[in-house]
Amino acid sequence: MRTVHEIPTSELPQWAAELLRDGHRLALVAAHHDEDRIRVVYLFVAGPPDVRTELHVLLGAGRPEVPTLAHLSFPAGRFEREMRDLFGIVPLDHPMPRRLVRHFHWPRGWYPMLPDAGPPPPFAEQEGPY
Template identity: 65%
Template structure:
């Protein structure tokens, strides 16, 4: 018996729609598996763009839903999902540290990623 390939969907949404769409997926039994920030240069206005991908997963059957959120590179911010998902809050803190993306209204906005060579402030 061969395993079924995963059911995958990708949707581009606005930052404002993120909390409601995430809540729908969580209510449907999916979990937030990964959040990744990307700096896309090609084809973006001014030659730069910021995109955040939220991967939700469930199974069986293997189901994967990607939400892509494009941010303004001059003010990269989006609503927090920390109140919906503990891992989501951790991913957001990491994005803030590594990519400068602000999770608005995050309950614990302190740094998560620290390296002893980085300045304290």
């Protein structure tokens, strides 16, 4: 069984907490481009029987932000760090906001998964240890 809920960002922590409390686990968080905005999909799974619950959060094109779920789920914290590195999506109040996949020689403000990222710019000197 699969259910999809489009929710505002403000309700994300409450929905996630309820799903986790009911025995679901967070299997995936993925960002997608939908024309002029970003859609973040949180996939929770449980079973048996197999149950898939998707929470869809729509973000504006300006400065995309989501409330962190790291305090609820260790995997959520990792997914959030990856989205920040690749899409520039800021996980608000993340307890460990350092880079996960973005190398220190990537230019600041360049997020390779954004549609307007263009080709990789010249890489600079490394900013610190990876």
